[in-house]
Amino acid sequence: MTGDELSGDPFIRVDDVAMDYRVANAPVHALRRVAFTVTAGELICIMGPSGSGKTTLIHILGGLLTPTQGRVVVGGRDISHLTDNEASAYRNSTVGFVFQLFQLMPYYDAIENVALPLIFSGVPAPVRRERAREALTAVGLGHRHSHKSGELSGGEMQRVAIARALVNRPCLILADEPTGNLDRDATRTIMVLLKQINTGSRVTILVVTHNEALSEYAHRTIRIESGELV
């Protein structure tokens, strides 16, 4: 499913989702009965203080975690109880992740980093390179394709990470503190880029942040505290 194919409303439905951990035999309630919906093509900021459960929510939406309770539907598909292989396929085809620490392979060059998701979907190498080059061009780094992450600035690394999130043409991008390690200019560049992607490709984007200033780029903001929506 690609962003272009999105239709229907809502695109994401989170119903009564709870997530409990046990840390040193003590229960931790990361999320408590969280419920909201997201319309296709929305750019949403999820805000809250550290430890409020924002990242847990993103991980559940990205199929990296299974909620202890409740139901999550993305693009009409219940992702709450996927098998490991189904969850991997879901992440590969539907979701693009952007992390605060970029999570680029230091020994891969930019194009190899961007092409990584395509490797796990079995795309042949020439096609992969072409699509990775397109994605890099889309984020304005077409000329830096052979550079390793150590040769790029923070902002550029995050743009490579965004290109990696885009390369499989997902319908959902989950960005966890994408500007947490960037200065003001780079933050602006990244948020403008995400906004352009959202507008141009109608990709639904959820940005986790505690930076209030980023809310101006979002259609709306979801606030979360102590695992509950406020």
Next chain:
Amino acid sequence: MIRRSDLLWIASKKLLVRKRWVLFTVFSLSLGLVIFTASVGLIEGIRAAALTALDQASRSFYADLTVEPKQERPRSSRPSGSVVALIHNASQTGQRLSADDEKKLERVDGVDAVWSETQVEPVKLGLPLETYHSMDRLTAAPESLIRRIAAPNVPWPARGVVPLVMSRAHLRSQFDETAKRFKVRPDFSDARYLGRTIDLWIGFNQSQNRDFRYDYSEGQPGFRRTTEKERDDEQVSSYRNWRSRFDLNIFRRALRLKAQIVGLSDLKVLVPLPFARDARRWIALRNRLAQKARGQPSGGESSGDAVSKLLVAVREPAAIPAVVGRIEKLGYRVHSRQSLIQEEIDKAATAFKTVKAIFYGIGLTIFALSCLLVWTTTSKVVADSRREIGVFRAVGATRRDILSIFILQATLLGTAGALLGVLLGVGLAAGISTAVLRWASQQRLDPDDAIPATLWSVDLTTTLLIVAGAILASVLAGLIPARRAARMDPVTALTQRE
């Protein structure tokens, strides 16, 4: 679904980042295999060379059978083949064979001649010999055996001329001035020497060829021609040594005879038994006279005719098995050429088995340690790759993909180590073989000495099994860390800080 080529790319890319670890693991893994491959190659090669040498040595057996008194193997004897056991058994041997035994054997149907091993020394042969070997010994054989060995086109010598079977090896040598070693004379042919009449000095105690010397002291040890002065010095030294033992004029008392080369054999110079006995009596008499002239007490007579073994010539070679059976029925132990060779082969096989087991043990130990190293390396790579595993899982890698990547890494380590080990092992075996053979060819005195072309061989099946075993062991060693990687929680892996 990840493609195989991409799997290989990801696995090798990560290994290339950990070059030092990888090289250390590969070299360690290969070390065990080097010992394995080299020892297997060399042992097999040396075994083949030993069999060739035994076969060559068997040609110097001039008797058809060797007969010994029958003895029970002592119960306390050690396993056959060990040097200690041979010495131990030899020390238990008290029985000897007498003239009665000789007569008894002569009466056995099919037996041509029976005699005890008899040698005549010192002697000198009037031939232009270039060999370094001393040619100072004649071996006695029944006349019938000498007639059997003799070339058919050479007439039997006239009365008064000793029929002699000459050692071919001693005639073929020629000193190569450039290579500083003996080589086969290019113009050598049997016909050149067959039928030739030569001088034969009985009791001539300066028969050793003094034209060549083997130098150990120089930078490159090898043969060289002796200088005039060295020859003179040696002559004087020899004269002094000899003078201290014998009468001053004994040198003049060598018995000069004529001999005719009637045939050529390997290694031994054969003369008829009656002549050999007469020659020995003459030498003994001369020695007694020499000692008497010096005022020394003469040595006692020999301690009688009892011998530890008798040699037997059989009339028809085809009848050898039947004759062996008949002699064994009389209560003797009989060895044919084949059974002697077989005994030597069995002894060699036992020794080779022991050596092989030792090398296998060393190789296996190193190999086991190397597998442990593969496990450690893969574990380290997994530990270092947590964030990478997290990212792979986030972008769609399945557990199976992660498992495959790390198992493939272990396989690559194993394959590289196995191939390197086998190549280095083969190279080491070839190198050792070349060095040993070069040394042996410099040391050998006779160009006919059995020096094989090579001392190593590669058994393809064994090599493939070694490589396959190494790879399999590496895969197994990498399986536990790979499973750990596959089961890693992606969220935990992603939040890992390096």
